[in-house]
Amino acid sequence: MTYATMWTYPWDVLDEGAEEVIGFLREEVGLDAISLTPAYHTYDQLRLHRAGPRLYSSYEDAVYFQPDLSRYRDTVLKPLISPVARERDPLEIISRLCKRRGLGLTLWTIGTHNHLLASRHPECALQGAFGDPYPGALCLANPQVREYIRALSVELCNRYEVDCIEYESLYYLGWGMFRNHAKVGVELGPVGRLLLSLCFCPHCRGRAGDAGVDAGALQAQVRGQLEEVFAGGSLSGDLEGYVAADPLLSAYLRVRAAVVTEVVKELRGLLQTRISFLYMGDYYYNGTDQDAIESVVDQVEILCYGSDVAQAAAAAKAQRGRMRSPEKLLAGLSGFHPVADEKTLREVIGAVHGAGVRRFSYYNYGMIPRRHFPWIREALDEVRRHD
Ligand SMILES: [Zn+2]
Numbered sequence: 001m002t003y004a005t006m007w008t009y010p011w012d013v014l015d016e017g018a019e020e021v022i023g024f025l026r027e028e029v030g031l032d033a034i035s036l037t038p039a040y041h042t043y044d045q046l047r048l049h050r051a052g053p054r055l056y057s058s059y060e061d062a063v064y065f066q067p068d069l070s071r072y073r074d075t076v077l078k079p080l081i082s083p084v085a086r087e088r089d090p091l092e093i094i095s096r097l098c099k100r101r102g103l104g105l106t107l108w109t110i111g112t113h114n115h116l117l118a119s120r121h122p123e124c125a126l127q128g129a130f131g132d133p134y135p136g137a138l139c140l141a142n143p144q145v146r147e148y149i150r151a152l153s154v155e156l157c158n159r160y161e162v163d164c165i166e167y168e169s170l171y172y173l174g175w176g177m178f179r180n181h182a183k184v185g186v187e188l189g190p191v192g193r194l195l196l197s198l199c200f201c202p203h204c205r206g207r208a209g210d211a212g213v214d215a216g217a218l219q220a221q222v223r224g225q226l227e228e229v230f231a232g233g234s235l236s237g238d239l240e241g242y243v244a245a246d247p248l249l250s251a252y253l254r255v256r257a258a259v260v261t262e263v264v265k266e267l268r269g270l271l272q273t274r275i276s277f278l279y280m281g282d283y284y285y286n287g288t289d290q291d292a293i294e295s296v297v298d299q300v301e302i303l304c305y306g307s308d309v310a311q312a313a314a315a316a317k318a319q320r321g322r323m324r325s326p327e328k329l330l331a332g333l334s335g336f337h338p339v340a341d342e343k344t345l346r347e348v349i350g351a352v353h354g355a356g357v358r359r360f361s362y363y364n365y366g367m368i369p370r371r372h373f374p375w376i377r378e379a380l381d382e383v384r385r386h387d
Contacts (some may be wrong), residue, residue, distance in 0.1 A: 041061045117138060165274070183317060304316060316352045
């Protein structure tokens with residue numbers, strides 16, 4: 001059975017009229033659920049649907065509900081409440097409406113990607129080989145980061161009626177989560193990027209030490225290799241081959257992946273709801289061990305956002321082929337550019353459905369031009385006829 005949800009911002013729902021939007025998405029678009037964000041990074045959004053001001057910006061990472069702050073009394077990291085949630089609780093309003101209209105509710109929750117918390121608490125951020133705290137990227141080996149994610153997740157799942165919690169960036173974000181204009185004068189290449197992505201914070205070093213891996217030796221080695229890149233050299237070789245040839249680096253990556261899997265297991269043990277894990281990174285840069293993660297969660301997600309129908313189908317087929325439980329796969333599809341006409345929209349979902357996927361999420365309500373919604377409805381009706 002085809003299942004369809006749509007990523008949705010709470011401010012779009014509230015400002016356009018919560019009753020109308022929820023009813024429209026259920027009845028007119030034919031969705032089974034929405035994936036609403038309760039905790040989000042910064043953004044500048046061109047709003048397509050509403051009258052009045054059209055550019056909407058959030059300069060800080062924030063939560064879009066009214067947290068019970070007593071739950072964060074013992075956490076070093078505290079949620080920043082968005083102005084959108086100061087006068088009313090968007091999640092309370094929208095979850096109630098979803099329930100009433102028979103629309104499922106997934107909470108699309110950002111994990112480690114948080115510029116505000118990483119800048120207020122640099123000791124909780126990833127730390128590169130030279131000791132620099134990285135912007136916008138919290139480290140999952142840090143107990144304070146884990147405590148914050150646990151508190152946030154438990155509150156969301158226990159206080160609101162939700163069917164699923166969907167994690168974006170529940171892994172090591174690595175190198176490149178810049179907020180400012182990046183000024184990088186050398187070509188890092190895949191290996192340079194990998195080396196800069198490694199975290200050597202005290203917690204990561206400690207985890208490595210527990211596993212008998214000499215983090216100090218690796219850090220010194222990585223610094224030397226990066227100094228060579230910075231001097232104008234380059235590190236050749238494909239990533240996989242480079243890692244395989246270095247037992248110390250390979251062991252460090254295994255420790256990092258074990259940290260990510262451990263966090264997912266921890267959340268699985270705590271939460272009574274379905275858990276979905278959005279893949280946007282990979283094993284080498286981000287520490288995601290897909291087999292291990294898939295054995296714990298209820299759903300994993302890949303993004304098939306392009307307009308190339310064959311490519312979308314091939315990506316879905318390849319991912320399903322890698323999975324022990326391919327029915328756990330959800331494919332993210334774009335509801336707008338570059339999927340900009342009715343035919344392409346129908347063909348993309350048709351091809352991914354043809355590759356065996358039955359779970360879909362469209363990106364995203366407030367960014368989809370009005371004209372596209374009936375097309376999405378028709379595309380969904382079409383694949384449902386083939387279920
Ligand atoms: Zn770390």
